[in-house]
Amino acid sequence: MRVALFATCLGDTLFPGAVRATLRVLERLGCTVEFPPGQTCCGQMHTNTGYHEQAVPAVRSFVAAFEGYDHVVAPSGSCVGSIRHQHGIVAEHSGDRKLSEAVGRVSPHVHELSEFLVDVLGVTDVGAYFPHRVTYHPTCHSLRMLRVGDKPRRLLSEVRGIRLLELPEAEQCCGFGGTFALKNPDVSVAMGADKTRHVRETGAEVLCASDSSCLMHLGGLLDRQREGIRTMHLAEILAGTEEDR
Amino acid sequence: MSGVDLGMPAFPDAARQAVRDAQLRHNLGRATNTIRNKRAAVVDELDDWEQLRASGAAIKAHTLSRLDTYLEQFESAVTAVGGTVHWARDAAEANRIVTDLVRETGETEAVKVKSMATQEIGLNEALASAGISAWETDLAELIVQLDEDRPSHILVPAIHRNRSEIREIFRREMAGSGTPAPTDLTADPVQLAEAARHHLRDKFLRANVAISGANFAVAETGSLVVVESEGNGRMCLTMPEHLISVVGIEKLVPSWRDLEVFLQLLPRSSTGERMNPYTSVWNGVTEGDGPSSFHVVLLDNGRSEALADEIGSQALRCIRCSACLNVCPVYERAGGHAYGSVYPGPIGAVLTPQLYGVESEDTASLPYASTLCGACYDVCPVAIEIPELLVHLRNRTVRERKGWFDRLSSTAMRGLGWVFGDSKRLGRAQRIASLGGRLFGRRGIGRLPWPLSRWTDARDAPAPAPESFRQWWERNRTGNGDER
Amino acid sequence: MKRPSRDAREAVLGSVRSALAGGQRGSTDSIPREYSGKRHVESLPDLFRERVAEYRAEVRTTDSSEAPEAVLGALEAAAARRVVVPEGFPARWSEPVAERHDAFGDSPRLSTAALENADAVLTTCTVGIATTGTMVLDHGPGQGRRALTLLPDTHVCLVAASRIVDDVPAALAELDPTGPMTFISGPSATSDIELERVEGVHGPRNLHVVVVGDV
Known part of the structure; x- marks a missing residue:
């Protein structure tokens, strides 16, 4: 194709x-x-x-x-x-x-x-391998503009070795919002802080999402917090295979 | 307002203060969370919610498209049942009409049903300057009025206060305007409600004039509808001799039957109940039951202007349920006062700039007070596409505003637009950026100059990649390599 | 009395008309009404009772012959002595009340003070709504003017099972919107303090509902 x-x-x-x-x-x-x-x-x-x-x-x-x-x-x-x-x-x-x-x-x-x-393509198992604790943030536009529903989660749940952890209040916005992050930095950061707190609560090593923009915001906060939680795009987790090891 | 961000708008500054108020954040977080869950539970009970929502949106859109006809029909219907209809172009005119009507009764006080329209026009202040005391009788409005505070939520104006703060307000202020709070008043909500009942009782029994708004006005029958919980609405609508209702022109629905949709949508969206405790319907004057004189003031105050905007006019469908406030992550952190309007939250961010224009920093900042996350649209019982309206109003703001900061932003956005308009220009910009990226390595950037400091004050920024995807593709997949 | 200004009327209507003149608003004339006209409910009285009780109202179920007992029970539970019985309330249900309580009607019209002094009011209802647990009063015979069900602290409302409909649309179809109406769903309540529901503010703090099965 x-x-x-x-x-x-x-x-x-x-x-x-x-x-x-x-x-x-x-x-x-x-x-x-x-x-x-x-x-x-x-x-x-x-x-x-x-x-x-x-x-x-x-x-x-x-x-x-x-x-x-x-x-x-x-x-x-x-x-x-x-x-x-x-x-x-x-x-x-x-x-x-x-x-x-x-x-x-x-x-x-x-x-x-x-x-x-x-x-x-009609696949949920893409042959990926990722032996880590992962939590997924379903970004707002995927959720409420595209209505992708649980598709990303179905893909992740088929990944070999993964431990998928439930993110509390997952559907709440992370606070990025494009230029909102610059025009209203205080509210943006307050929202992001709540999101990263929920991420920490899961005990995940990796925060995954389908949007680099939200991950840039959340990753920037997590890096500043020096918590050692990485951000990865959904594609990056789906790309890994056992041969990579 | 802070002088640091010269030319930057009002919402961000007000929100900054609110975000730092731990008590406020706790109160708001708790309250919005409670109401969100209640709403979700009662909405989930109805398997035809989406169909009701579509009907609600369609009825309102239809009414707005024939608003002149329905207004005239409503006027005739009210007149036929003994009411008098007044028209007010703006707040000043509405206030003048109500003040004159109260004066004609010879009274110097009035009891009030919670009403967004009368808050919008500042009626209480106008009456006060004419020597007339207007007593708010809704519990939350009473709290706000006693404390000389401002409402911060459409449904629960004192949502920013917790029970012990309310106890303090009652103990401190009630005696000044009537029956004092009991000396042993605790912060138990049951006791606080009881104190409000005692405080307001003689005002209800004594008052000769009541002022209300209306949730719906039925063109076909001239009926007005007030949806409430406490019974203060029933008191005001029933006990005094004279009733004056101030109603926004967008409150009309064509027929009695249309209420079958809204009386399902409103309570579930608003208080998260299957039905609110009391809904009052009345038609003009009824011999032997309730007020003997009845006046309706139909209020424009910017609505007809908003109606002219085909996209923006969707906001006039709003039935003031406040579901959008309760799910809004920005409202939850910033609180209602930050919006500087009686209409806070997402609906306020699209309504206020349309009612008052975008000339001031305050109103111009409101369409930007959102991440466009879309949670508001999902819960709106009349399906107002709030994110789309916000973007539409941002465009209006960009077109109409010409301050120095606006021009600076505009220049920057034009520059970026020029780069994004052509892949060669973007490629060149990326090569420059990737040089910087190689300098930084793959570590995050901890500090950038203004305005990007607004990012890096609390967040690391990513360094540009040493090689863009475009460069990688050219090098690995096209055989051309990088043309440097 | 001052007459409304024609200028303002013409200005507002003119402004509305010119706002509407420019646009292509598409077709807004057909209103979709695809929501359920009817709810599937096993037993309307059962659902009605359940939903009313969830508002923390007291609900009793009875048949016509034992309705007076149920009414007396409700009045006793509320420790009511002085009871308003509006004109037109069915005599077969109110007679035992008159024997045991200080019962009086609203003719001649009760003063506000007398009403405020009453402990309870006894009424019928025009329509009951099962899905929402609502009683609608149209303030006709047996219900009285609106103030009667507002000032006394206890409202005992008799609901004929045959008058219970499934949901709001069926209820509105039964009602004649030419006079005042009150929709009552539970005792007065507020959620204004931390959004926690508290029953009992200005309206009656006690609501007793008697569902009469065979009427």
Whole structure:
């Protein structure tokens, strides 16, 4: 199956390990993965901050890069949420009817990683091995924009050797919220502190999520707290196999 | 307000104070957690909740789309049953109308049913300056009024107070405005409620004028509906000779039957009960039962302007249940006062800027007081897409505001937008960033200059990767290698 | 009396009309009503009793012949002496009350002081709602004006089992919205202190419900 990989600007620039892991999982499951070089960013940061006009170039570059693919996969619930729910709004805002039509053609083909694995490929056991204590934070946009439900957890529960620990009040937001983290740092950190407290309570070694952005916020807090809890993207756990040991 | 963040808006500063108030955080955390669970339990009981929600949204959307017609129909219906309808363009006009109506009765005091509309227009203060005492009779409103405090929640205005704080307020303040609190008053909620009952009893029996709002106004029949728990609403609506109800124009529903939806949605969303203890319905004046004079003041105060915004006008569907406050992680930490409006929480963040515009820092900061986590939309009984509205209003803020900080942000966002508009530009930016990344190694960054210090004050920041994914792909998969 | 201002009326309506004039609001005319018109309930009186009791109201079940006993039991439990019995309340149920208690009606109209002085009020109800444990009073015969069920501290409400419906839609269909109505679900209560429910504020603090099976 031919799949186009959308790295997301954050994954591409700051967390390439999560993107390489996504690539590895997809290739292991027999996909032919392409990386359309014209891709940049979904434009979410601009749209969500109110800069709809400045998001238009990102939306244009996205549809130009991914038009024609049957399957586009990204390791981010948030970016895929923005593509599926906001690209139409941004395109309409621009008044460019052709762009709106292109968005209408492209966005239905875009999947978050766990959706693609479970819904399109129909697998939950991806052949992964990860002998550690892990707790999973189901990020807000995966949960409430994409409604991925328990797909990430089903994938994790099939990983050999893993001990999956229940995160208390898992569905509460971590406090990242894009530019919210800078505009309202105090509330953002207070929310993050509650989330990391719950993470510590589980006794996990690894905090896992499907969004590098939330992990950047929570990882930044955990690192500052020097608790020795690592953050890992879902793809990074799914990518590991016994041969890696 | 803090002078440190010149040009930065009001919510963040107010929220910073609130976050540091341990007592407040404890009170709010406990209370919102309790009500969240209660709501979830009674909503789960109904297997047709989503269908009720869809109907509630549709009825409100329909009413708003024909609001002029329904307002006129309501006016005729109320007039036909002996009521008088007044119209108020803004707060000042509404206050003037109510003040004149109270003056005509010759009374100098009035009892009040909890009402968001009268809080919004500052009616109590307007009446006070005309020499009229308005007594709040809802327990939480009484607490707030006695303490000369501000409400911090739509349903439970004193949610920021715990039982022992309330005991202190009662002991200190009740004597000043009537029956004092018993000297042996404890912090037991049963005793506190009892003290409120005694304090308010003679006010109810003595009052000749009552002022209320309404949860719903039925265009077809002219009926008004007040949904409450304590019986203070029934007291006000029944005992005095004169009743004045201040009702926002968005409170209308077309027909009596429509209430079958809202009387299921509201109590379960609001107090987390299958039904609230008392719902009162009345139609104008009824011979031999209740007030002999009845006036309705239909309040615009920014609503018709909000109606003009096709996306924003969704907020006018709100039935003031406050479920969105109770699930909002930002509200839970910042508290209601931080929103600087009688409408706090997610719904306040979309309603306040529409009612008052985004000219001031205070209102302009509200659409940004959210992580867009979406919990509010999921619980909204009339399916207001609050996250989408927040983003829409952020866009309005960006378009309308031209202060120096706004221009600075705009320049930065334009610059980033330019980079993200083209993969070659992004690739070049990444190569520069990755040089920095190699400098830092893979350790986190502990300190960055303003404005990124807002990140690193409490969180490490990730260093850019020594090699972006794009560079890795070019090197490993295209055979081109890096073109450096 | 001062007349309402026509200027304000025209201004508000004009502003609403111009707000609506610009938009393409799509079709908002068809209201989906796909929620259950009816709830499946095994026994309406059983569910009604259970739900009313959850509000911490006292519930008794009886048949028509023993209803007076149940009413007396409720009044005794509340230690009520002076009892308001509104005009139109069925005589067969109120006669034993009149024998043992100081019972009086509202004609001539009771003063506020006299009502405040009453210990209890005895009424019927128009519709009972099983799912929510609600009694609806339309303040017709047997129920009296609204103040009667507000000032006395005990309200004893007789509910005919045949008047119990499944949920809110069925109840509203039975009601005539031309006069005042009161929906009562349990004794007065507040959750204003730490969101902890406390029964008994301004309305009657004791609510006794007598479900009469064979009426």
